[in-house]
Amino acid sequence: MIFKYNSITIFELLGFKTFSLYANDFPIHLFNSLKQLYGKYFDLPKLRSKLLVVYFTVEFQKPNVHDLLIYLKPTNLDKNLPQATKLKSLILTIPATSASAER
Secondary structure (H helix, E strand, O other), X not given: OXXXXXXXHHHHHHOXXXXXXXXXXXXXXXXXXXXXXXXXXXXXHHHHHHHHHHHHOHHHOOOOHHHHHHHHHHHOHHHHOHHHHHHHHHHHHOOOOOHHHHO
């Protein structure tokens, strides 16, 4: 049960409505959840740094993670933000609920 909670919690790292809040008060508890579950797949200091860039940059404030990823690809910003792009891809691949897996 903790795994499901923490997986859903990491979605909030890219909760676009909270970017301005996160820019001034980095969500360390959410970041620690990501670190626990998926830390071995990320360069965590670089990810934290790039998340702050995302939080402070108005152009990155899209309605959802998918739209942000689509924005980054043609501008090649995905190559400049590889750790943040990896997080976006991870979030897009984690099922939002476990209902389909339980059937």
